[in-house]
Structures are given as structure tokens and as C-alpha cells.
Amino acid sequence: MARLPKPSELGLDHALPKKGWMDTSVDFRSGTWSHPARAKNLEAVGFLNGREWSPANHDWKLPANWKRIVFEGIRERLEKFRSLRIFMDVCVRCGACADKCHFYLGSGDPKNMPVLRSELLRSIYRGEFTLAGKIMGRLAGARKLTESVVKEWFYYFFQCTECRRCSVFCPFGIDTAEITMIARELLNLLGLNIDWIAGSVANCYHTGNHLGIQPHAFKDMIDFFVDEIEAVSGVRIEPSFNRKGAEVLFITPSGDVFADPGTYTMMGYLMLFHEIGLDYTLSTYASEGGNFGMFTSHEMMKRLNSKMYAEARRLGVKWMLGGECGHMWRAVNQYMDTMNGPADFLEVPKSPVTGTVFENASSTKMVHIVEFTADLIKNGKLKLHSGRNNNLVMTYHDSCNTSRGMGFFEEPRYVIKSVCNNFYEMPRETIREQTFCCGSGSGLNNDEFIEMRMRGGLPRANAVRFVQERHGVNALSCICAIDRSALTTLMDYWVPGVSVYGVHELVGNALVMQGETERKTDLRGEPLPGTEAVEDEDI
Amino acid sequence: MSIENLLLPRKKELLESWFDLFTRAYAPEAAAMLKRESNRFANPVGQTTLSSMADILDEFFGENRMDEILLPLDRIIRIRAVQDLAPSRALAFVFLLKDLARRFMDTDTTQGKVELSDLAEFDARVDGLALAAMDVYSKCRETLHEIRINEIKNRTNRLLLRARVIVEVPGCRSESLDH
Numbered sequence: 001m002a003r004l005p006k007p008s009e010l011g012l013d014h015a016l017p018k019k020g021w022m023d024t025s026v027d028f029r030s031g032t033w034s035h036p037a038r039a040k041n042l043e044a045v046g047f048l049n050g051r052e053w054s055p056a057n058h059d060w061k062l063p064a065n066w067k068r069i070v071f072e073g074i075r076e077r078l079e080k081f082r083s084l085r086i087f088m089d090v091c092v093r094c095g096a097c098a099d100k101c102h103f104y105l106g107s108g109d110p111k112n113m114p115v116l117r118s119e120l121l122r123s124i125y126r127g128e129f130t131l132a133g134k135i136m137g138r139l140a141g142a143r144k145l146t147e148s149v150v151k152e153w154f155y156y157f158f159q160c161t162e163c164r165r166c167s168v169f170c171p172f173g174i175d176t177a178e179i180t181m182i183a184r185e186l187l188n189l190l191g192l193n194i195d196w197i198a199g200s201v202a203n204c205y206h207t208g209n210h211l212g213i214q215p216h217a218f219k220d221m222i223d224f225f226v227d228e229i230e231a232v233s234g235v236r237i238e239p240s241f242n243r244k245g246a247e248v249l250f251i252t253p254s255g256d257v258f259a260d261p262g263t264y265t266m267m268g269y270l271m272l273f274h275e276i277g278l279d280y281t282l283s284t285y286a287s288e289g290g291n292f293g294m295f296t297s298h299e300m301m302k303r304l305n306s307k308m309y310a311e312a313r314r315l316g317v318k319w320m321l322g323g324e325c326g327h328m329w330r331a332v333n334q335y336m337d338t339m340n341g342p343a344d345f346l347e348v349p350k351s352p353v354t355g356t357v358f359e360n361a362s363s364t365k366m367v368h369i370v371e372f373t374a375d376l377i378k379n380g381k382l383k384l385h386s387g388r389n390n391n392l393v394m395t396y397h398d399s400c401n402t403s404r405g406m407g408f409f410e411e412p413r414y415v416i417k418s419v420c421n422n423f424y425e426m427p428r429e430t431i432r433e434q435t436f437c438c439g440s441g442s443g444l445n446n447d448e449f450i451e452m453r454m455r456g457g458l459p460r461a462n463a464v465r466f467v468q469e470r471h472g473v474n475a476l477s478c479i480c481a482i483d484r485s486a487l488t489t490l491m492d493y494w495v496p497g498v499s500v501y502g503v504h505e506l507v508g509n510a511l512v513m514q515g516e517t518e519r520k521t522d523l524r525g526e527p528l529p530g531t532e533a534v535e536d537e538d539i
Numbered sequence: 540m541s542i543e544n545l546l547l548p549r550k551k552e553l554l555e556s557w558f559d560l561f562t563r564a565y566a567p568e569a570a571a572m573l574k575r576e577s578n579r580f581a582n583p584v585g586q587t588t589l590s591s592m593a594d595i596l597d598e599f600f601g602e603n604r605m606d607e608i609l610l611p612l613d614r615i616i617r618i619r620a621v622q623d624l625a626p627s628r629a630l631a632f633v634f635l636l637k638d639l640a641r642r643f644m645d646t647d648t649t650q651g652k653v654e655l656s657d658l659a660e661f662d663a664r665v666d667g668l669a670l671a672a673m674d675v676y677s678k679c680r681e682t683l684h685e686i687r688i689n690e691i692k693n694r695t696n697r698l699l700l701r702a703r704v705i706v707e708v709p710g711c712r713s714e715s716l717d718h
Contacts, residue, residue: 007634010627032623099572105583107622108569213698220701260693430580450687454621462583485690492686494617 021111022123022138025148026155028055034158034449037198042191044202045300049191055154060147066190067145071128073186078129084182087174088125091118097166097176102437103159106455114166114176117156121183124149154192157183159452161444162295162327163400163437180442185297193296197443200292204304208287209254215241215284221257222282225267229508232525234517237274239282242315246281247352249312252323252369253290255481256502262484264523265324265502268511269369272504275513276353276376280321286311289328290481295443302339305331308366309340319349320366324502326441326480329368330405337364354379368402370479370503374411377418383512386419388522391529392475392501393422395467397460397487398435399480407433412479415503419510424471430463440486453486454493461494468495477501542640542653542661543600549643554596556639558589561632584618591615595668599636603664605671612668613675620679630676633669637662 039050126133126142133142162177203212293300439456573585591611
């Protein structure tokens with residue numbers, strides 16, 4: 001029987017593995033991995049090798065020809081994506097990315113360094129696909145594909161949120177997120193995905209959104225918001241569903257419709273559209289802006305995304321407006337046009353209120369709601385009473401996908417500053433293109449993964465705590481549905497006292513609507529601050 | 540002479556050694572980064588731990604007030620509580636102060652400056668710190684489970700309300716659950 005260790009032994013022994021990193025296999029302890037994809041969710045969309053299995057078991061029930069599947073999968077992708085071949089060949093392991101990953105910073109696990117995480121795949125590429133690797137083996141940083149390697153891939157590529165912070169620092173511009181995307185595709189070929197992703201994909205494919213909410217329930221939730229908006233403002237609004245001939249189709253992540261605090265953001269959109277008299281409709285079929293297909297394969301991302309254009313065509317709208325979401329915008333901004341476009345049947349988006357033509361969306365035909373609202377404010381089309389948000393000392397989290405995937409920095413800040421009087425930025429190295437991930441993106445926001453998420457979210461939370469201590473910040477705004485959910489949890493653990501808001505919830509609070517009664521509460525039902533000193537602040 | 544008074548002039552050195560021991564629990568690459576990077580935003584674990592250890596020592600060698608020591612203790616342990624460590628490993632760093640103190644007082648003890656009773660008193664203070672650390676650790680883990688539950692509630696509560704699986708008192712606005 002082992003003797004009890006002394007504190008010095010507990011504290012000191014890092015227990016360095018006896019073998020090198022290439023031969024150190026993963027210990028699948030509960031809480032360090034997300035639940036595996038269930039067979040029915042894979043089969044629902046035609047993914048292969050659906051079965052009941054657990055990462056904790058020795059036997060992962062891989063198909064007999066699994067090695068050939070992986071080899072062919074790599075070969076196919078090397079031919080299809082020139083970027084992948086470059087990313088495999090060009091890295092000189094300089095280490096510039098090493099300490100930029102939030103998971104590495106939070107965990108200290110060397111295999112969370114982007115360079116080493118990529119090396120998990122790159123070493124197989126070298127060992128199996130390059131002459132130098134085949135001849136020189138370990139000397140060339142190459143190794144052979146084994147079942148243990150596949151398990152390691154599953155462990156670490158589902159500990160990357162595809163946030164791309166590391167790629168900002170890479171002198172060669174290697175997009176590590178894309179390496180993770182390819183690695184996940186390869187795993188997916190073997191039926192190795194996580195259920196939080198696979199279930200959402202299956203639901204989205206069959207019912208139109210991640211949660212599998214059917215059209216009547218979707219409409220029911222919006223009706224519920226209509227009641228709540230009336231209770232707060234006295235204004236009754238009438239959104240339309242699946243209405244043919246509307247000018248604009250509005251699509252947002254389903255988290256805004258069903259999950260708090262995103263629901264308040266949804267109310268903000270609805271209030272804004274009513275106030276400016278936008279001719280828009282919601283679709284109960286394209287009822288999801290998010291695209292978890294992106295975390296399985298490019299083909300699945302394309303299939304899920306296709307409903308946006310399909311629904312725009314069916315309803316005969318002129319252009320599309322998209323809600324506050326993260327990876328939805330990476331899919332829309334970077335992939336939609338070439339995947340399912342060109343959307344020649346749509347018109348170049350033009351604001352019916354200001355006349356502004358959104359040239360940047362002339363190809364995709366889809367405009368970001370924050371950009372749309374910023375234009376409204378800039379043109380003085382909204383009556384805003386920013387004092388209604390005076391109880392909030394606000395900071396802003398740049399969502400990874402909109403910042404690094406779109407270069408979208410100024411518009412959200414402009415809107416926030418127009419509706420909030422107290423705004424403080426987090427430190428420079430933690431915002432804009434250097435923003436830290438919430439730690440829960442790319443389909444990892446499941447509850448069984450909570451510890452890893454808290455670890456990964458530490459660098460972000462650490463910067464929020466700084467502005468909380470320095471400026472008394474009590475509110476964190478963002479433009480991503482996963483952020484709204486994940487940051488709420490993150491703040492509750494690391495920085496209690498900071499609440500999370502969608503930008504359009506703030507807009508909804510500040511918006512002075514025609515015919516509204518005196519507001520006593522904000523959209524959350526909390527008493528409005530300073531109601532004794534109401535004054536219009538036309539902007 | 541109390542051990543605290545003997546160690547006080549060497550507090551900075553003690554802090555460095557304590558932090559060094561702490562970082563050795565991480566892989567060598569990570570340990571090097573924890574020690575090297577001085578930007579608190581680029582190195583949240585290292586810098587939070589270092590500054591919190593400094594605060595703990597200040598208070599420990601000073602008035603040793605519970606309230607003042609809990610905050611920096613919390614800063615460190617909140618990180619350790621989510622780093623996939625057994626509680627014993629997560630909190631071992633507190634006990635290291637005993638070993639460190641003895642190493643630092645080697646000469647003093649041989650010169651008879653330190654009585655056994657002084658050592659016992661010092662050890663008891665470290666034990667007190669360790670017990671407080673246990674409280675903090677438990678609280679962190681409780682919080683972790685609470686937020687996990689709240690997250691699930693936030694995701695589904697509105698649906699349950701609409702499906703009338705939950706029916707609230709008539710006349711009240713529905714509200715999100717605590718988070």
C-alpha cells in the first residue's frame with residue numbers, strides 16, 4: 001500500500017512523464033472531456049460509425065479500417081485545402097503562439113500550446129505523408145498513426161475553441177483554428193465527436209435550430225417576448241413569421257430566443273425593428289443563426305447554412321439581417337458566399353431608414369445587426385435615453401469570431417457608447433484582435449466540461465476583474481450568443497458582481513419608443529436608475 | 540524570538556522561493572512561462588499567484604487577519620480548484636511554508652535563537668492558513684457546481700415555463716433564475 005505523501009511531495013512533484021510527448025497517452029479522467037456523440041445524432045445526418053461509446057473505456061469501438069479512413073481523409077483534405085498543406089509544412093516551431101492560448105494560460109498543459117496541439121496532427125502528416133518523415137522518423141518530428149494518437153486528438157482538439165488568437169501572433173499566419181477544424185473533421189469520419197455538437201447539428205438539420213424547438217414553440221416564445229415588452233414599455237409590437245414578400249429576413253442564434261440572458265437581447269431587436277418600422281419577418285425554419293456544423297465538417301456547415309439562402313429565396317425577401325452571434329458570423333462572413341452563394345436573387349442590402357448601402361455585404365447580402373444599428377444612430381434616426389442604463393458600468397468583450405473573423409471593432413463600441421454613459425475598455429492586450437476567448441466556443445459550452453471552460457476563460461475573466469477593481473465595472477457586453485451564456489457562468493465563478501448583456505438589450509433599454517408609457521423597469525424587470533431625472537438625449 | 544520576526548527581513552526571498560516551489564508543480568515549459576512573463580494579462584496564473592502570495596505573506600507576518608488573508612488565498616485557490624488537481628495537491632503549497640521557514644532559519648536554529656515553542660507557534664499559524672485554504676477550496680467547488688446548475692436552468696427555464704411544465708404564480712412576470 002502506498003504511504004501517505006508529504007505536502008512537499010504533493011506540491012513539488014510535477015511527475016514528468018517518463019516518455020516524450022509523442023508517446024505520452026492521455027488519461028481520460030471524468031470532467032476533462034465532453035460526452036461523446038450518441039449514435040442517433042450522428043446517424044440523423046448521415047455521419048458514419050455512430051455507436052454508444054465512452055472515452056473512459058479502453059475500447060473506442062473504432063471501425064476495423066479506421067486507419068485507412070484517416071489516411072484517406074488527410075489525403076483528400078491536403079488536396080482540397082492548399083492552406084492545410086501550407087500550415088502542415090510551414091511551421092518552424094518558433095513558439096510565438098505558445099503562450100497565447102487561453103487554455104494553455106489557464107491549465108499549463110503543454111499540449112494546449114497551439115504549436116504543440118497542431119504538432120499532434122502535423123507529426124502524423126510528416127510520418128505518413130512526407131518522404132523526410134518516413135525516412136528520418138522522430139528526427140524529422142514524425143510519428144506513426146496509432147489508436148493512442150487518435151485518442152489524443154479527441155482530447156486536445158476538443159480543448160481548442162477555434163478562437164484564432166494564436167494565429168494573430170504567428171509570423172507565418174498559420175490559422176490554428178483551421179487545423180483544429182480539419183482534425184475534428186478527421187475525428188468525425190470515425191464517429192468521434194461530442195454530443196453537445198452532434199446533438200445540436202442533428203436538431204438543427206431536422207427542425208431548424210440547435211435545441212430542436214419546433215415552429216409553434218418558436219413562435220410561442222416570440223409572443224412571450226411581445227408580452228414582456230408591452231409590460232415594460234406599454235408598446236405592443238407585432239412581429240411576423242414566415243411572411244412572404246417582407247423586405248428583410250432576420251436570423252439570429254436560437255440562444256437569443258430560448259436562453260437567458262440572450263432573450264433580453266432578442267427583445268431589444270424586436271423593439272428596434274418596431275420603432276423604425278422595418279418590414280421584416282422571422283423564419284421558423286431558418287430559426288438558427290448558429291452553425292455547429294462548422295465543428296463537424298465543412299460539408300455539414302454548408303448543409304446547415306444553406307437554409308438561410310433557401311429561406312430568403314422562398315420568402316422572396318430583398319436582403320438578410322443577422323443577429324448578435326459569434327461563429328454564425330464567421331460562417332456567414334468567410335464561408336457562406338462560396339459555400340451556398342452567390343445569392344444573386346437578393347439585392348445589395350440598403351437600409352430603408354437611412355438609405356445607407358452596405359457595400360461590404362454586397363456579395364453575401366447579409367448585414368450585421370450592430371452595423372445596421374450603428375448606422376441608424378449615426379444618422380440620428382433613433383431617440384435614445386442612455387440614462388436608463390446608468391446603473392451599468394460597462395465594458396465590452398470582443399467576441400473572437402466577429403473580431404478576428406470579421407475585423408469588427410468600432411461599430412459595437414459606437415452603439416454601446418451611444419446607449420451607455422459609463423464605459424471602460426479592458427486592457428489593450430485583451431481586446432480587439434487580441435481578445436481572449438470566453439473559453440466555451442466551438443461547441444464546448446456544455447456543462448460536463450465546466451472546469452475546463454473556467455480554466456480557459458480565466459484570461460478573459462482576469463481582464464474583467466481588472467476593470468471591475470479599477471473602475472467599478474459591473475456589466476460586460478458582447479455580441480455573441482455563446483458568450484452571453486458562457487460569460488455569465490464565467491463571471492459568476494471568477495468575477496462575481498458582473499452581469500452579462502447583449503448590445504441590443506442595452507439598445508432596447510435606451511430606446512425611446514413612440515407611444516410608450518413611462519418605463520419603471522429595464523427589460524430584466526429591474527428598477528430603472530435615476531427615473532427622477534429623466535431627460536431626452538436625442539442623438 | 541518569533542519566527543515571523545526572524546523571517547521578516549527575508550520576506551522577498553521567501554516569496555520568491557515559495558513561488559518557485561509553486562511553479563514546479565507545472566510542466567517545465569509552463570513553469571518557465573509562469574516565472575518569466577511579468578504582464579498580468581499575458582500570465583494570469585503566474586502573476587495572480589505571485590501577487591497573492593505576497594499579500595498573504597504581508598498579512599501572515601503582520602496581523603494575520605482572517606478577512607485580509609482570505610481574499611488573496613481565494614485568488615490562488617480559485618485557480619487551483621479548476622486545474623484538474625486533487626484537493627491535496629491543490630492546497631499543498633500552503634504547507635510548503637513550513638519547509639521553507641526551516642530552510643531559511645537553518646543558521647538561526649543552530650544558534651539557539653529559535654525555541655521549539657516558537658516553531659510550534661509558527662507551524663500552528665501555517666496550519667491555520669491551511670484550514671482557511673480548505674474552506675476557500677470547498678467554497679470554490681461549491682460555486683462551480685452551483686453555476687453549472689444555474690447554467691442549465693437559464694438554458695431551459697423559459698421553455699419549461701412556456702410548455703407549462705412550470706407554472707408561476709399568476710400575475711408575476713417570469714424571471715430568469717439566479718445567476
